[in-house]
Amino acid sequence: MPALTLSDYLQKILTARVYDVAQETPLDPAPVLSARLDNTVLLKREDHQPVFSFKLRGAYNHMVQLSAEQLAQGVICASAGNHAQGVALSAQRLGCTAVIVMPVTTPQVKVDAVRALGAEIVLHGDSYSDAAERAGELQAEHGYAYVHPFDDPDVIAGQGTIAMEVLRQHQAPIDAIFVAVGGGGLVSGIAAYLKAVRPEIRVVGVQAADSDAMAQSVATGERVELSDVGLFSDGTAVRQVGVETFRLARDLVDEFVLVDTDEVCAAMKDVFQDTRAVLEPAGALGVAGIKRYVADHGTSGETYVAIACGANLNFDRLRFVAERAEEREAVFAVTIPEELGSFRRFADLVGARSVTEFNYRISDTEDAHVFVGISTADRQEGAALAAELTAAGFATLDLTHDELAKEHVRHMVGGRSALAVDERLYRFLFPERPGALGRFLASLHPDWNISLFHYRNQGADYGRVLVGLQVPPGDDDALREFLDALGYPYEDETANPVYRLFLR
The missing domain is CATH 3.40.1020.10 (Biosynthetic Threonine Deaminase; Domain 3)
Known part of the structure; x- marks a missing residue:
């Protein structure tokens, strides 16, 4: 099957079925952070979704296109939590069973949320990659339809609807959009839409320095598998990125920024000060990336968008965040x-x-x-x-x-x-x-x-x-x-x- 073109992805994003379950989220200003950085910072509030994460978009867009026979057999996925909630809610809406394999390191708030949506949970391994291996085994045993969290064109297209909303909500110039990167589904979907309709907008992928599989892969020209990943930003703790997401990110993402744990904690604090919302670490990567980018490039007077992509955080982790947030x-x-x-x-x-x-x-x-x-x-x-x-x-x-x-x-x-x-x-x-x-x-x-x-x-x-x-x-x-x-x-x-x- 030939690789999908940019035009193919544009059509898939424009026709994606996400709004049966997802909602158009606000694009909010961050006035305090903007004043401090001397650049306009806007937050795309995907933490407002019913499952407090963008993952619902891609999961539903994939599942709604499954056949009646596939839905009757049930679906399975591997996830650190947010994709799991998206699959579970989509399964509930579509009337099918869902089995979710989650790493044992998944925050309890995410496990509880998935269970509350009626999905069957299997805890396995320390990272997404471990969980994905087990999910593949269960799929082969039971014939479930597999819902990949990132390496699937329909999932990528569902996430790309975020960029479509951003451009509709802010028609003035945007210099760059900063996107958290784990497996690459979110950044691939956003980059595909932007480069098709507004190619002058820079797409900056942001990764935790201890989970930078995509940045390393793009730098070397081939998919790199990390021996281990940091678990603080559990939503992006991926040892190896997808085949399709690597292809898209390599061709469409302008650059990557790496941030450390202290910078992520400080970004969580920044968002709280501007919005009174508490993001999860992966959800704050975009903001941390903007701050690192401004420090490295010395920019001023530009307009940046950060995708605040999730807010599923265990309350107990706030002790650590507060300790490390004073950058x-x-x-x-x-x-x-x-x-x-x-x-x-x-x-x-x-x-x-x-x-x-x-x-x-x-x-x-x-x-x-x-x-x-x-x-x-x-x-x-x-x-x-x-x-x-x-x-x-x-x-x-x-x-x-x-x-x-x-x-x-x-x-x-x-x-x-x-x-x-x-x-x-x-x-x-x-x-x-x-x-x-x-x-x-x-x-x-x-x-x-x-x-x-x-x-x-x-x-x-x-x-x-x-x-x-x-x-x-x-x-x-x-x-x-x-x-x-x-x-x-x-x-x-x-x-x-x-x-x-x-x-x-």
């Missing part, structure tokens, strides 16, 4: 001399910058090793601050891009210390404003030593701070005066059994 956070390991006034000198160097994290436990009589996060305007400011700290005599190790430090070590600073003599433990609420730490340090009695300090900005109006102070027994009255004059709410945790068990 303008510089993280350092700083060595400070164990002498009175050294912490105050360090605080003076930090100045009015917001401290996002501060972890310290006394462990050496000569030097204090501090894990600290500081909010910066950009990556260059972080490097400049590291140089400034080093010049002031504080040996500084930049950990901003160290995954071990950010994932694990930041939570493990501390433990028991034989040097923590006469230690009192207090839990404070600090106001979240620059200078709160400096005021605390300036108020300390010159003979008292900080033996423990833990703080992490949680985005609230008050920061929760744990402080160990070495206060001689005879200074009880002075300690009470200090606490009262400070004016920060506090609790004495010195008798807490958890403290006694793990830190004392």
